[in-house]
Amino acid sequence: MSEADRPNETASITATILEEEEARKAALAEETADTVLPDDLLPGVGDDEMTFREGVQKGGVSMALVLLVLSIVEEFDRVAITVLGPDIQESLNISDTMLLGLGSFGGVVLVLSTIPFAWLADRYRRVGVLSIATGVWAGLVAFTGAVQNAFQLAIGRAGTGIGAGAKIPISPSLIADQYPIAIRARIFAAEALGRPIGQVIGPFIAGGIVLIAGDGPDDWRVAFYLFSIPALILVVAIFLLKEPVRGAYEQDAVLGGKLEKAQEEPPVRLSSAFQRLKNVRSFYYLVVGIGVLGFALVAVPTTVSLLLEEYYDYGAFKRGWLISISWAAALIAIPFAGKLGDKLFRQDPKKALWLMGLLVALYGVFVTIGVRFTNIVLLMVFYTLGNACQGAAFTQMGPTISAVVPYRMRAQAFSLVGVYIFLWVVLRGYSRRILRCLW
Incomplete structure (x- = not known):
């Protein structure tokens, strides 16, 4: 080959590489492009009504019951920090700001830990991952009762955040695969009852334990020791649950039966999953909207x-x-919202989202009005109504995400909800500091 031909050869190779790169980018853009499908093509839309009993007979009682009890027990720990917060302050000699900061720190760790747990859940046996995480959580709850200073308390709250972080992505993905589409909102509502039940009975139990123990400056520790015991029992119960088939009801709705796979499908990479989820517009707007509530859900x-x-x-x-009584109304609102959500989804999924948006707006209205009153009765009435709307609103999130997100990425999708809440909390906190400095 002559010296004169070498530049032409180099140019040809360069042109070929550039063409292949452009083709690769075009294929990637086509793969990740927004695809808007009519709502009536979503599995479950337009289906016949299914009674709650029929749905539970198909999916079984054990999964929903164990996840409900897990929600209740996890709420005991959060309630104890909230109700016994002033006692913890006195015992450890920490300020209001420090207590709020430690509580928020545990919430931040919880949110961030959902991402690795979601990665594990979309690849391995979910009930096994959840069982191990619950065991870690139980141990750190007991450790919280033994702390002697603010630093140890921070470690304890961070540890409970890590342990509880598994439930956020794993629990809803298990429900979506275990129960028929026609009753998903009601099952999600049943599982969501764990929060108000825990909030209703948890403060009585936490306060009662301290009272029986003597109501001394360090008797708050007994509550954390005792709350770790039922969690240890749940570790075994969760591990013994049967792992549901991923996407079984979607496959049945679209293909008329479950897929017979010759080999296991390769897992979706985390970066690819986030990119694809961002292009699902319904999911993107939903998690951004939920994220706006982040500060209120953590700090209020x-x-x-x-x-x-x-x-x-x-x-x-x-x-x-x-x-406790501030969550009593949620025990009525949540089942009602679940039943109404299933009905609206069968008619038009947009209506279910409108219901969620309305309830979120009412939560903000009721809490904002309530804190303007110094009368304790009026304050608690409006706060109770706000909690009812908040709890009812979240019953629509699980069915919506399950409907619009591919079943192989469900856990990662549910983890993003917490991430967006965290981002809004951080951004709001920094924006307040910047405004204070400028002012």
């Missing part, structure tokens, strides 16, 4: 407890039963 409960202690001078037990 602890702030209300501190308000009751400092402004109204209420002790642990009285704070406990006031916070």
